[in-house]
Amino acid sequence: MAPQHCTGEKCEPVDYDYVIVGAGPAGLQMAYFLQKAGRQYVVYESQDKAAKFFEQHPRGRKLISLNKKNNLFKEETFNMRHDWNSLLSDDKEMKFTKYSDELYPDASDLHQYLNDYAHRFQLNIKYNTKVKKISKPDSTFTVCIEEADGETTSCRATCVLMATGAMSENLPEDIEGIELTDTYSQHDMDKDLYKDKMILIIGGGNSAFETANHFAGSAGIVHVSLGKKMQFAWDTHYVGDLRAVNNNIIDMYHLKSMHATLGSKVEKITKNENGKFVVKFKDLNTQWKVPGWLFFDIEYDHVISCMGWNYVNTQLFDEETVNVELVKNNRYPKLSNCWETDTKNLFYIGTAMAAIDRKSASGFIHGFRYNIRTLFNLLEQRLFKQSLPHITLPTKDLDTVSKKIIERCTISDSLYQMNGFMCDVMVFDEKTSVTKYYTDLPFRHVMEKPEFKDAKHVFTIHLTYGRDKFGTSTKSVDNVHAPDFTTNRCASFMHPYIEYYSHGEYVDQTELQESLIVRYDNWSSDKFPQWSSSANENYIKYYVNDKLNWTDEKFNLVPLPEEMIKKNFVPLTKEEMSRLPHLWENAECTQSQELLPKNPEPIRERKLRPTMKEIMDSAQRKELTYHMLTQLQV
Secondary structure, three states, X not given: OOOEEEEOOEEEEOOEEEEEEOOOHHHHHHHHHHHHHOOOEEEEOOOOOOOHHHHOOOOOOEOOXXXXXXXXXXXXXXXXXXXXOOOOOOOOOOOHHHOOOOOOOEHHHHHHHHHHHHHHOOOOEEOOOEEEEEEOOOOOXXXXXXXXXXXXXXXXXXXXXXXXXXXXXXXXXXXXXXXXXXXXXXXXXXXXXXXXXXXXXXOOOHHHHHHHHHHOOOOOEEEEEOOOXXXXXXXXOOOOOEOHHHOHXXXXXXXXXXXXXXXXXXXEEEEOOOOOEXXXXXXXXXXXXXXXXXXXXXXXXXXXXXXXXXXXXXXXXOOOOOOOOEEOOOOEEOOOOOOEOOOOOEEEOOHHHHHHOOOOOOOOHHHHHHHHHHHHHHHXXXXXXXXXXXXXXXXXXXXXXXXXXXXXXXXXOHHHHOOOOEEEEEEEEOOOOEEEEEEEEEHHHHOOOHHHHOOOEEEEXXXXXXXXXXXXXXXXXXXXXXXXXXXXXXXXXXXXXXXXXXXOEEEEEEEOOOOOOOOOOHHHHHHOOOOOHHHHHHHHHXXXXXXXXXXXXXXXXXXXXXXXHHHHOOOOOHHHHHOOOOOOOOOOOOOOOOOOOOOOOOOOOOOOOOOHHHHHHXXXXXXXXXXXXXXXXX
């Protein structure tokens, strides 16, 4: 049956339900779901292969996406928590883990895997086909394409999905002379060209530090100009921030090995008569007695710009009929909470999904694969009147409710990877006494949907870090001690949150304790000193029953049995308490601190030489005193 686009009672024929632009990992993932559902779709890819980007990038060829194959447990979804490169499918053999044993695999293996994925499922991809223009003259899209033989044709579609990935390198317009630099994609990788040279790398992300590491052993001096405070992934929990695998330059800098990171911002780049780059820096110095801006120049042999990517090419859209606004320094498309542009039924998928998520993994395969599955389900509901995936739980059964939530928090891959962004939703209808459990919805989109916004009893379940309760004076890397088991409020590591809404309004929330491996079943409680799974279930039952009044049953909310506390816990002595350091920040939760030493080493008195100002002041006083004595003698 030919596809149709219907508005109200009127339907008109179209060539496709969906057009996907780009056969990278995002395009392949969406194509898989559409093909499985029997929808009419096509993928237009300008290159001769899928995922051509990974033939060249990353330049160092090592991915920063984990490929952890051995995880103790057999549940497929649990293991997908640590497989950051596989696309979703029903074929258990079509996993990237079968392509490499390396924890940080080679990009060539990913390129091969993605092309094998496209072939295995016989996805409808038209290679060597360029999309020239996308317009929307009426309620459907017209997509103009240029085929390999140069012939130009067009098709009509109900929905367009932009899976174009990184479109161009970001060259900031506020740096005068930035066009003179080499770029991440184009710079020469031959280390011999940089022997004993001075190199400046502009950028503070993974591509900048990957490039710096590549030349660290051959270049005389490598400077990385950040222009802002460094964001470490272990602090922010955002996988796109600087990863430990790329931070050798920072290690070398702080261990006195010539290379350095500069907080200064590049203002201007010129070339002198010797062919050297003269770079003008602007440096904010608030630590000076008189805070201010310092301007200085440094000469370099090479300058490489590694400032990330732009994810939109507005030239593809007919400006009269298609509106795609740009955000984040014009690098990303403006997207709704379900990844839709300002033009109805025009969506961005893949790395551009990070436009609305800088908390979890939307910019990476291990994140956007779940976003795409969710978007597919939302589109099935919108365009084909299908229900969102859900199960109906037994009537007023707290045991089933608690076990379902424990199961999802224990083995779900989507909630784990999309922490703080994606959630499950449980809705109880008082009139019918029906409890429905929905999975994998964008947290901010839930209360935009009438079926949830209008409901009286709605619970959202998600996994999130609790660092915000510990203030700003402590760091994530210092979180190396057990949480306070006597409360469910002060967990720092990722753990479950359950929130309650009524008629679209947030009411309150509860939390479960953290688990070292984010499991809440009996195995975890047997192996690690934490709340038992029964204690977690009791907390869930108590919280849900407090809202719904299903039973008069009382629930044991004591997290640890008294005999376990007596056996495993010894309070600090009075002397030890006296050596607790003073915490200046009044946060809701405090992190464990090391005790101060019993007999601290005396601090040697520092005998400082006078500053230049003090010397000048002293000389002026001497001159003034001499002048006064001379006057008295007269």
